[in-house]
Amino acid sequence: MTSDQQITTERPNNDTQTQDFGDNPIEVRETDHYQEEYIRGFVEKWDDLIDWNARARSEGQFFIDMLKARGKKTVLDVACGTGFHSVQLLKAGFDVTSVDGSAEMVAKAFENARDRNLMLKTVHSDWRWLNRDIVGKFDAIICLGNSFTHLFKEEDRRRALAEFYAALKHDGILILDQRNYDAILDVGYDSKHKYYYCGDKVTAEPAHMDNSLARFRYTFPDGSEYYLNMFPLRKAYMRNLMKEVGFQRVNTYGDFQETFDEHDPDFLVHIADKTFIEQA
Numbered sequence: 001m002t003s004d005q006q007i008t009t010e011r012p013n014n015d016t017q018t019q020d021f022g023d024n025p026i027e028v029r030e031t032d033h034y035q036e037e038y039i040r041g042f043v044e045k046w047d048d049l050i051d052w053n054a055r056a057r058s059e060g061q062f063f064i065d066m067l068k069a070r071g072k073k074t075v076l077d078v079a080c081g082t083g084f085h086s087v088q089l090l091k092a093g094f095d096v097t098s099v100d101g102s103a104e105m106v107a108k109a110f111e112n113a114r115d116r117n118l119m120l121k122t123v124h125s126d127w128r129w130l131n132r133d134i135v136g137k138f139d140a141i142i143c144l145g146n147s148f149t150h151l152f153k154e155e156d157r158r159r160a161l162a163e164f165y166a167a168l169k170h171d172g173i174l175i176l177d178q179r180n181y182d183a184i185l186d187v188g189y190d191s192k193h194k195y196y197y198c199g200d201k202v203t204a205e206p207a208h209m210d211n212s213l214a215r216f217r218y219t220f221p222d223g224s225e226y227y228l229n230m231f232p233l234r235k236a237y238m239r240n241l242m243k244e245v246g247f248q249r250v251n252t253y254g255d256f257q258e259t260f261d262e263h264d265p266d267f268l269v270h271i272a273d274k275t276f277i278e279q280a
Contacts, residue, residue: 017041019226026208026215028229034150038102042218042226046082046108049202049218055084062256063142063175064092066271072139076167078127079147083109083120089142090118097134099123101150127151127160130167137169143176146267148238149214149230161245165274174247174272180254181232183263184209235268248276 020036021028063085067075073095077086080098086109090096098120100106106124113120125133141164151157164174183190189206201221208215214232219225239250253269254260 021227021229025227025229026213029152029213029231031150031152031156033229034101037226037228038104039226040104041224043082043102043104043108045202045218045220045224045226046105047112048220049204050082050084052084056088059256062269063144064089064094066175067094067140068092070140070173072173074136074138074140076134076138076141078130078141078143078164079145080109080120080122081105081145081147083112085142085144086120087113087116087118090120097121097123097138099125099127099130099134101126127163128156130160130163134167137172138167139169139172141168141172141174143174146177146179146230148176149178149181149233150228152212152231157241158245161242165246168274171273171275173274174242175269176238176242176272177267177269178233178235178238179214180235180263180265180268181214182234183265184214185211185232185234187263235262238268238270242270242272247272247274249273 017039019039019042021033067089075089075094075096076099077089077096078099080086080100082105083098086096086098090113098106098109099122100109101124103124106122110120110122123133143164148157148160151160161174168174184206189209203217203219205217206214207217207227209232212231214230216228216230217225218227235252239252242250250270250272251258253271254265255267256269257265
């Protein structure tokens with residue numbers, strides 16, 4: 001590990017207990033605001049929303065199998081959150097480096113791995129300047145948990161994807177997921193809560209939706225509420241953007257299925273190849 005890739009062992013000195021969206025929360029549509037949304041109280045409850053055991057059962061070996069089938073070994077988890085996927089991949093034998101733009105999330109991921117007798121290599125970094133903070137190139141990058149939707153500006157999305165592209169080896173792959181915003185915008189929100197956010201005592205639902213804002217409310221058993229403001233990415237737009245940045249092929253799965261009805265899945269998973277390799 002280089003000096004640029006520090007292991008985080010202590011929580012940031014941030015005791016903020018309330019989120020600040022100002023006087024008009026639905027007007028907050030700035031990429032940088034995510035730093036203020038993931039306050040300590042929210043991060044400490046995040047695993048109640050995910051439910052690690054239920055999520056492991058729901059998604060099975062999907063990501064592990066995709067990476068192993070392509071012979072990938074080194075993985076950069078650029079939105080590690082509280083560490084769920086980093087830990088699963090580490091346990092499966094991958095060489096994992098875990099990154100997040102939230103210092104609170106990075107610290108929590110390290111704690112979660114340590115509690116399972118694992119050691120994460122963690123880096124606190126904003127995707128838009130990712131290659132300033134990491135060293136080397138990777139076989140694969142994963143960006144999971146609907147994280148890419150924190151980027152509100154087109155230039156931020158293009159820059160982040162370009163940083164991912166540059167951090168991959170010549171035959172690397174990017175695995176990026178998102179909510180099925182097409183379904184939410186066109187049909188309405190009706191999550192099955194079968195994948196990803198599996199906690200059965202936590203409610204996650206839109207508080208406001210329009211073509212440039214998905215504001216989600218998360219309600220916990222103790223009555224506490226937290227919010228995230230995100231950009232509702234449409235599937236076709238996201239696929240085209242990845243190709244425009246340079247990825248040669250993009251395959252999209254709906255709730256881990258290769259064949260699906262457009263408005264049926266809760267989540268979409270895009271697998272983008274940096275180099276086009278003809279399948280046998």
